[in-house]
Amino acid sequence: MSPTKKSINKKILINRVYELVDCRKSMVERVIETFLDEIEAELLKGRNVHLVGFGTFECRHKAGREGRDPMTHLPIQIPESAHVAFKMGHTLKKGIRGEKK
Secondary structure: OOOOOOOOHHHHHHHHHHHHHHOOOHHHHHHHHHHHHHHHHHHHHHEEEEOOOOOOEEEEEEEOOEEEEEOOOEEEEEEEEEEEEEEEHHHHHHHHHHOOO
């Protein structure tokens, strides 16, 4: 990430949403926490989470394979692994490109 770009954390996100909706801050926090928990639960079940226009959170699995130790150059077994990937949706992609506000 370049030094000019800033990121936000969950606390800042909760405050921003709270400023935009007519709801108690504790309720906003509960909704965001529940939303994230549900995404996590689905990913842990191996399911993708598709949010139309925004994007898709995908579970990706990488099979185990043989690699080489960079120090000794001896073969080593690299275990299988899993990770989450995010693919931008059409609307978000257009916004990032500056094609749409």
